[in-house]
Amino acid sequence: MSQQDFAIGIDIGGGSTKIGLVSSGGEVVERRRIVLGNDEADAIVGQYAHAIRDIAAAHPHARLRGIGIGFPGRIHPDNLSGDLGNIPKLDDFPLAERIGGLFGLPARMENDGTAAGLAEAMFGKDKxxxxxxxxxxxxxxxxxxxxxxxxxxxxxxxxxxxxxxxxxxxxxxxxxxxxxxxxxxxxxxxxxxxxxxxxxxxxxxxxxxxxxxxxxxxxxxxxxxxxxxxxxxxxxxxxxxxxxxxxxxxxxxxxxxxxxxxxxxxxxxxxxxxxxxxxxxxxxxxxxxxxxxxxxxxxxxxxxxxxxxxxxxxxxxxx
Amino acid sequence: MSQQDFAIGIDIGGGSTKIGLVSSGGEVVERRRIVLGNDEADAIVGQYAHAIRDIAAAHPHARLRGIGIGFPGRIHPDNLSGDLGNIPKLDDFPLAERIGGLFGLPARMENDGTAAGLAEAMFGKDKxxxxxxxxxxxxxxxxxxxxxxxxxxxxxxxxxxxxxxxxxxxxxxxxxxxxxxxxxxxxxxxxxxxxxxxxxxxxxxxxxxxxxxxxxxxxxxxxxxxxxxxxxxxxxxxxxxxxxxxxxxxxxxxxxxxxxxxxxxxxxxxxxxxxxxxxxxxxxxxxxxxxxxxxxxxxxxxxxxxxxxxxxxxxxxxx
Missing domain, CATH: 3.30.420.40 (ATPase, nucleotide binding domain)
Incomplete structure (x- = not known):
């Protein structure tokens, strides 16, 4: 079995956030679910980072290419932050930059609908x-x-x-x-x-x-x-x-x-x-x-x- | 007065075609109107070419940069032809290439709505x-x-x-x-x-x-x-x-x-x-x-x- 690349995918929903380890073939090999309270952005970053460390620890040999975020709102042109999402605390907050910085990995943010479309285009049956x-x-x-x-x-x-x-x-x-x-x-x-x-x-x-x-x-x-x-x-x-x-x-x-x-x-x-x-x-x-x-x-x-x-x-x- | 550049603009409407000499400042300095009958594409090219020669003869010192066409239909990605316009004889016909070739000038074709929007963006009061x-x-x-x-x-x-x-x-x-x-x-x-x-x-x-x-x-x-x-x-x-x-x-x-x-x-x-x-x-x-x-x-x-x-x-x- 040849070694695959992996990336962390973070899907921020209104109620909960799903975080997974995803292979370059589109397979989810590990996942966590985080229910956000009324947390400040820094606390949210902390919870996400904890889950990522946990996932990474379970797959110590996975070659991690970066961290991608799906954000339920508009994305700024730099692909690092967004606004008018379901979680006001994350509006205009440099979430991708912060999480990428914590792990020394490339990080990007995409609108969540755009992300879902991209997944279907790369890995779905109509790719x-x-x-x-x-x-x-x-x-x-x-x-x-x-x-x-x-x-x-x-x-x-x-x-x-x-x-x-x-x-x-x-x-x-x-x-x-x-x-x-x-x-x-x-x-x-x-x-x-x-x-x-x-x-x-x-x-x-x-x-x-x-x-x-x-x-x-x-x-x-x-x-x-x-x-x-x-x-x-x-x-x-x-x-x-x-x-x-x-x-x-x-x-x-x-x-x-x-x-x-x-x-x-x-x-x-x-x-x-x-x-x-x-x-x-x-x-x-x-x-x-x-x-x-x-x-x-x-x-x-x-x-x-x-x-x-x-x-x-x-x-x-x-x- | 500094010498301006000019281009020929061809606006193909359902009933008639307007052909003008347009300055790089957006001014129309000469114009012709052609009513198309049930002509074949080659005959249409001939009529357009005649009008362009006529316009050029009236402005012998105008520096002509090229010929642009506004087409009332979908444009193919090469910007040289289109289809589903009001004039079926011009569907999939390489109109821009033919007219450009006759005059040895660059020629392009744009959807007519797109052309109108471009005009407002370049020369209108809200440019x-x-x-x-x-x-x-x-x-x-x-x-x-x-x-x-x-x-x-x-x-x-x-x-x-x-x-x-x-x-x-x-x-x-x-x-x-x-x-x-x-x-x-x-x-x-x-x-x-x-x-x-x-x-x-x-x-x-x-x-x-x-x-x-x-x-x-x-x-x-x-x-x-x-x-x-x-x-x-x-x-x-x-x-x-x-x-x-x-x-x-x-x-x-x-x-x-x-x-x-x-x-x-x-x-x-x-x-x-x-x-x-x-x-x-x-x-x-x-x-x-x-x-x-x-x-x-x-x-x-x-x-x-x-x-x-x-x-x-x-x-x-x-x-």
């Missing part, structure tokens, strides 16, 4: 796509594009906030980030939480409502996905509606970025074809054929690890 | 913008971005078909190019033609209907602009509605491309603040403040010559 567009449909909607295996950037270290296409405008609802009548307000996990709750209020004897009560909480998007996969028609209809909205988004992104593959990832993609099929159907129905005829639609293949793998992948790509 | 986004609202909707004075490309020699943001999707109308429920179907000159005609059918005694009958034709977008500028409330309401839709588009483009200036150009921009104000208001109401607070909205300044000037400008930029 041979020339222009790969990833729709990460989770709590929010992220969109990332790689061209010839490299992230394509329009602004903020990714495609800006391309997931928040304005659809209904001032006739619509605000999304959790404050824009109004956007795709996220209609078709994200967050939107589906609201749809599920309103439905359960109206139909308290529905399988969805009963399922949520069994868990002693309100119904949310994950219940909709499970219920739909179990055949519940109401839950399937909700996913079909969300899929149609995402399909309008997919057609728009296709007409701007001309991808040859569009991947559906993120938490909602657990619904599989129940979400992907209405998405693809609507995109092909609405979009210009000169773009859509070149597009293949598929499910992303790296699941929840895409962000962490992609955070490490930027090190393999750039150092 | 100092770092990231300038031009909305060209004419028969269709074109969008172009320059970053630090250079065209920013996502696909097809421009921002793809970014004007055709899918809004209503399969619940909406098709646009003239065949996508469904897109911004062009709601807010372009073409859409406004339809809105005006439906209104005049319903209210045949309206000033707009009377005006159109005086001209012996159906009401169109230009009538709406004129009537609105004369104070007609119905026409103003139509423009306000179109402006709101364009504002949703502007917010979307702002969130992807992070411009610092958004210019409204194209034929509909003759309506001035009657279109720009509702556009800006809706964009600021719907869009994320972190993008919109950095944006200044303004009217484009080069009018109908932007395409021709920008076609020439690519020569000053690239040769």
């Amino acid at each position: 041979n796509a020339r222009r790969l567009l990833l729709i990460a449909a989770g709590t929010g909607i992220g969109v990332a594009l790689t061209v010839d295996g490299k992230p394509f950037i329009t602004s903020g270290g990714g495609l800006g906030n391309a997931g928040q296409l304005i659809m209904h405008g001032s006739d619509g609802r605000p999304c959790r980030q404050g824009c109004v009548g956007c795709l996220e307000s209609l078709a994200s996990g967050d939107a589906l939480n609201g749809i599920a709750q309103r439905y359960c209020d109206e139909v308290p004897q529905s399988p969805l409502a009963i399922r949520a009560r069994d868990f002693g909480r309100e119904a949310d998007a994950s219940d909709v996905v499970v219920a739909a996969l179990e055949g519940d028609p109401a839950a399937k209809a909700m996913l079909a509606d969300v899929g149609r909205w995402l399909g309008r988004g997919a057609a728009t992104w296709a007409q701007i970025f001309a991808p040859d593959v569009i991947l559906l990832g993120g938490g909602l993609s657990a619904a599989g074809d129940l979400l992907l099929q209405p998405l693809e159907r609507e995109a092909r129905m609405c979009g210009l054929d000169m773009y859509l005829r070149n597009v293949r639609f598929s499910l992303a293949s790296l699941g929840n690890d895409a962000g962490m793998i992609g955070a490490a992948a930027q090190i393999f790509l750039n150092t | 100092n913008a770092r990231r300038l986004l031009l909305i060209a609202a004419g028969t269709g909707i074109g969008v172009a971005l320059t970053v630090d004075g250079k065209p920013f490309i996502t696909s097809g020699g421009g921002l793809g078909n970014a004007g055709q943001l899918i809004m209503h999707g399969s619940d909406g109308r098709p646009c003239r190019q065949g996508c469904v429920g897109c911004l062009e179907s709601l807010a372009s000159g073409d859409a406004l033609n339809g809105i005006a005609q439906r209104y005049c059918d319903e209210v045949p005694q309206s000033p707009l209907a009377i005006r159109a009958r005086d001209f012996g034709r159906e009401a169109d977008a230009s009538d709406v602009v004129v009537a609105a500028l004369e104070g007609d409330p119905a026409a103003k309401a139509m423009l306000a509605d179109v402006g709101r839709w364009l504002g949703r588009g502007a917010a979307t483009w702002a969130q992807i491309f992070a411009p610092d200036v958004i210019l409204l150009g194209g034929g509909l921009s003759a309506a001035g603040d009657l279109l720009l104000q509702p556009l800006e208001r809706e964009a600021r109401m719907c869009g994320l403040d972190m993008y919109l607070r950095n944006v200044r909205f303004s009217l484009a300044s080069l009018g109908n010559d932007a395409g021709m000037i920008g076609a020439a400008a690519q020569i000053f930029l690239n040769t």
